[in-house]
Amino acid sequence: MTLGLYIHVPFCGKKCAYCDFYSVGWTRQRAEDYTEAVLRNIRHYSDKAQTVDTVYFGGGTPSLLTSAQLQSIIKEINGSFALDGAAEITIEANPCTLTPQKLSELRSIGVNRLSVGVQSMRDEELRVLGRVHTAERAEQAVLDAAAAGFGNISCDLMIALPDQTAESLRYSIERMTTLPVQHISAYILKTEEGTPFDCEEIRGRLPDEETAAELYLEMVRLLEERGFAQYEVSNFAKKGFESRHNCRYWKCMDYLGIGPAAHSCYKGKRFAVERDIDGFIAAPFQQVTVTDEAPCGFEEFAMLRLRLREGLSLCDVGEHRAEIMKKLPPLVKEGYAQTDGERVWLTAKGFLMSNSVIEYLIF
Structure with a gap:
């Protein structure tokens, strides 16, 4: 049995108005203390009999960590587990954090897959979402990544945005798919309780349910037309570039999460870490709450498999x-x-x- 590792990096330069993922502000000291805590936890779970074949740095904005900090985490994984030489190692990144130098450093420490938070290729939509990058900056980040040697690049796309039309969605898809990307994760925007988007002004500008459905089906058609086959509800890839790590979730395979708000399905249990970075940093090892004593029974197994195009x-x-x-x-x-x-x-x-x-x- 192989294992996937998920490292939750909860730092953001700016919180997006629609996001309810756990994140906190970045400081140099906090990032250093967080990294040390991650290293302690990797050692805590150490098991050289376990082969790790996927590593996923999610967030937050994991690319806010320095290359040296990321390298120390990958090195600790290699020392504490049997890290497969062909492991898929992914990092999520905001386009503004991806300079040619940073991309070259990421390649040199073993990161071989990028997930770039683009969301839209229209500046007016990016402004509404509260993103700090422009469409041009996102485009340049992807081009720089390809030039640095990344051959496995994913972009995030959001649909059913405030005031979005089929024409504006088509523009984003056409522009995004001309870039050297192999994977697209596409999500219908939802207004999450407690976020700035949870207000009447935004809800009044969102497409209604029928229009959102039409946008989704048009997106599927356009992406498949351009060689991105739908392999999961929200994920599309060129042949052979499906996310190996995310497929673990949908196939009830083991994964271990480290970091505040990280979830795991590991050694026959599901468990979660509290959404508290200070508690995570202070504890000798992360404190978890078991959320399921016997995961992956028939209902859950079937439900997750039916999220995949290959089905049940x-x-x-x-x-x-x-x-x-x-x-x-x-x-x-x-x-x-x-x-x-x-x-x-x-x-x-x-x-x-x-x-x-x-x-x-x-x-």
Whole structure:
């Protein structure tokens, strides 16, 4: 069994108006103390019998850490686990933090995949979102990354933004897909409780549910037309560039999270770290709360598999097979799902309604 490591880096230069992920302001001392705490925790979980084949630095803005800090973390992982020589090592990055020098340093310490928080290729939409970069800066960051030798670059795209139209979405997709990128993660904007976007002014400018659905289906069509196959509800990739780390989540494979707000599915339990960087730094090792004593039972396994375009193998559902097959015909007829008798998978239209379709099928 292999293992994926997720390192939550909770620093942001500026909090985006729509974001409810755990993040705090960056200071040099806090980043240094955080890095030392991460190193302690990697040593705490040390197991040389475990082969780590994916490492993911998420956030926050992990690229705010210095290359030396990131290198020390990767070096500790290599010393505490059996780090696969072909491991996928990803770092999320804000375009403004990606200089040619930083990109060269990241390549030299072993980072081989970038996830760039672009969100839109229209400056007016970026301003509404509260992003600090422009479309031109994002474009340059991707070009610089390719020039530095990165051959596995992902960009984030957000849809159903305030005042967004099919034309403005099409512009972003066309401009983004002309860049040397191999993967796109695309998300429908949701107004999260307690964020600045959680207000009547923003809600009044968001597309209605029907328009958001049309934007999603148009996005799927445009991305697939340009060689980015949908392999998960919100993820698209050129052949062979699917995110190996994120696929662990959807396939109920083990992953270990380190850092405040990090989640894990490890050694038969799901657990989470408190959203508290000061507590994380102060503790000898991170304090976790077990959230599931027996994860990946039938319902969870089936639900996660149905998030993937490859779908659910009916060989894996045992006694539930007959019930699933009985429920399928109306979903197939309405264009929400497909089956070849051995597998069941959702269509793009089904992904739009995935929560209710999956609930109908497996609960």
